[in-house]
Amino acid sequence: MSDSEKWITVANRNAVELGSVVGVKAGELDVALYNIDGVIYATHNICTHAHAYLSDGWLEGDIIECPLHGGRFEAKTGKGLGAPITCDVKTLPVRIEGDSIQVNLG
Amino acid sequence: MAFEHIVIVGAGHSGGCAAGALRAAGFPGRVTVVGAESHPPYERPPLSKELLSGSVATEKTYLQPLAWYQTSNIELRLNTEVLGIDRSAQRLELSGGDTLPYDALLLATGARARRAPFIDERQQRVFYVRDIEDALALRERLKPSTHLAVIGAGFIGLEIAATARKAGCAVTVLELAAQPLARVIPAEIGYRVAELHRRQGVDLRLGCSVEAVGAANGGATIRISDGDTIDADIVAVGIGAVPNVELGAAAGVRNEDGLVVDEFGRTSDPHIFAAGDVTRHFNPLLGRSIRLEAWQNAQNQAIAVAKVMAGGTTAFSEVPWLWTDQYDMNMQIAGAPAEYDRLVYRGEPANGAFMAFQLVTNKVVGCISVNSPRDMRFARMLIASGKAVDAEHLANPALKLQDMCR
Numbered sequence: 001m002s003d004s005e006k007w008i009t010v011a012n013r014n015a016v017e018l019g020s021v022v023g024v025k026a027g028e029l030d031v032a033l034y035n036i037d038g039v040i041y042a043t044h045n046i047c048t049h050a051h052a053y054l055s056d057g058w059l060e061g062d063i064i065e066c067p068l069h070g071g072r073f074e075a076k077t078g079k080g081l082g083a084p085i086t087c088d089v090k091t092l093p094v095r096i097e098g099d100s101i102q103v104n105l106g
Numbered sequence: 107m108a109f110e111h112i113v114i115v116g117a118g119h120s121g122g123c124a125a126g127a128l129r130a131a132g133f134p135g136r137v138t139v140v141g142a143e144s145h146p147p148y149e150r151p152p153l154s155k156e157l158l159s160g161s162v163a164t165e166k167t168y169l170q171p172l173a174w175y176q177t178s179n180i181e182l183r184l185n186t187e188v189l190g191i192d193r194s195a196q197r198l199e200l201s202g203g204d205t206l207p208y209d210a211l212l213l214a215t216g217a218r219a220r221r222a223p224f225i226d227e228r229q230q231r232v233f234y235v236r237d238i239e240d241a242l243a244l245r246e247r248l249k250p251s252t253h254l255a256v257i258g259a260g261f262i263g264l265e266i267a268a269t270a271r272k273a274g275c276a277v278t279v280l281e282l283a284a285q286p287l288a289r290v291i292p293a294e295i296g297y298r299v300a301e302l303h304r305r306q307g308v309d310l311r312l313g314c315s316v317e318a319v320g321a322a323n324g325g326a327t328i329r330i331s332d333g334d335t336i337d338a339d340i341v342a343v344g345i346g347a348v349p350n351v352e353l354g355a356a357a358g359v360r361n362e363d364g365l366v367v368d369e370f371g372r373t374s375d376p377h378i379f380a381a382g383d384v385t386r387h388f389n390p391l392l393g394r395s396i397r398l399e400a401w402q403n404a405q406n407q408a409i410a411v412a413k414v415m416a417g418g419t420t421a422f423s424e425v426p427w428l429w430t431d432q433y434d435m436n437m438q439i440a441g442a443p444a445e446y447d448r449l450v451y452r453g454e455p456a457n458g459a460f461m462a463f464q465l466v467t468n469k470v471v472g473c474i475s476v477n478s479p480r481d482m483r484f485a486r487m488l489i490a491s492g493k494a495v496d497a498e499h500l501a502n503p504a505l506k507l508q509d510m511c512r
Binding site for chain 1: 123126127130149151152169170401402405406409429436479480482483
């Protein structure tokens with residue numbers, strides 16, 4: 001697979017409001033997109049603790065809090081921040097291509 | 107007081123969280139966790155749902171993999187019961203004849219399923235769901251067309267019912283009260299939960315008193331108060347939990363349907379602390395002592411008390427919060443108010459996603475949310491703040507709850 005084929009368009013570049021999180025699909029994969037200070041970041045959207053969408057949660061600064069059990073992650077790095085989280089959430093590379101937000105599934 | 111060896115009695119959710127929190131807080135001494143079960147500490151919510159359905163593996167319920175305890179320098183003594191506490195010698199008596207000295211003790215002995223006096227204990231077809239082995243044993247029996255009778259329409263009973271329906275079982279639920287979840291939600295919301303189960307094909311019988319459960323024809327027969335009998339292949343019982351206070355009480359810790367601790371998890375003995383389901387603890391936000399059987403308390407009270415044991419000075423002070431998942435319904439409940447004078451809805455209950463705020467005058471003291479988990483965060487903040495709110499604003503979904511928290 002060539003490099004250009006790994007990038008998948010997942011949303012319009014205006015789809016994620018400043019300071020908010022949106023859930024999208026990249027093929028079969030559930031992806032959460034975050035707009036933190038005007039920069040878009042992406043992680044897997046399913047919480048590593050139980051089956052919940054992080055995009056249904058609450059983004060405060062660069063911390064995403066899961067809506068089900070309050071697990072927290074750094075949205076930029078995917079790092080889990082204490083109980084009940086024991087496993088970080090995976091991040092995905094993001095780029096803006098024209099009017100599109102693209103993520104790289106690698 | 108700096109402790110050198112902290113022993114945690116109980117390797118459940120609280121015990122495991124406390125051990126991890128001691129290390130996270132930089133506690134340099136020895137940490138030992140003693141548990142009667144063969145499993146390392148695990149979370150219980152999946153036991154009546156994902157583990158019971160088989161959609162997750164047993165190990166997925168573990169707080170940490172077994173190897174983590176070794177790398178964290180935490181001694182885990184499983185399959186071991188604590189038989190007694192010698193307070194003057196600061197020593198535990200263990201099953202198998204060993205003794206274990208301690209500087210400080212954390213009692214995290216949890217709770218057990220309440221047994222029904224009307225059931226013959228020798229019955230092989232009666233199941234309780236409290237620990238992993240219970241859930242695995244019941245799971246073996248949840249086959250399509252099996253008739254399961256559930257006694258008790260509380261959280262556990264209803265979650266078992268929902269899981270069994272998904273597995274294709276015929277399900278009858280028998281509840282003494284006139285509504286499901288009578289201890290925690292108002293009747294008008296309980297009615298909706300009842301309707302949900304009936305739509306899913308559950309034969310839900312409310313106001314139904316069970317008089318006896320006996321064996322019959324390879325199954326069980328249940329005699330109810332009107333003289334009727336119900337035949338089932340298997341019976342699951344969820345009629346509440348009883349705190350495991352005996353060990354602490356025998357050692358002189360005050361017991362009031364729960365080991366009595368303050369907001370720091372302290373008992374009257376400066377070397378003995380307690381956390382989790384077993385405690386009746388003072389909650390500064392509510393201004394009264396409460397006992398909770400819930401995931402949040404098991405985790406967060408244990409973490410808070412562990413930090414105190416490691417030298418911290420911060421009280422455990424959170425709005426009580428719990429949840430249940432049944433079919434496609436996620437219900438979250440916060441506040442657990444003893445009383446309230448108004449129920450204010452946000453969203454249309456008939457649409458399946460709504461919140462109901464419990465108010466005392468103009469303050470939110472409790473909230474029940476159905477399929478609205480994100481907003482529950484702000485409901486909990488409103489309850490914690492004790493801020494005055496306008497009921498009309500709460501009821502208006504166009505107005506953001508986070509703005510009302512400011």
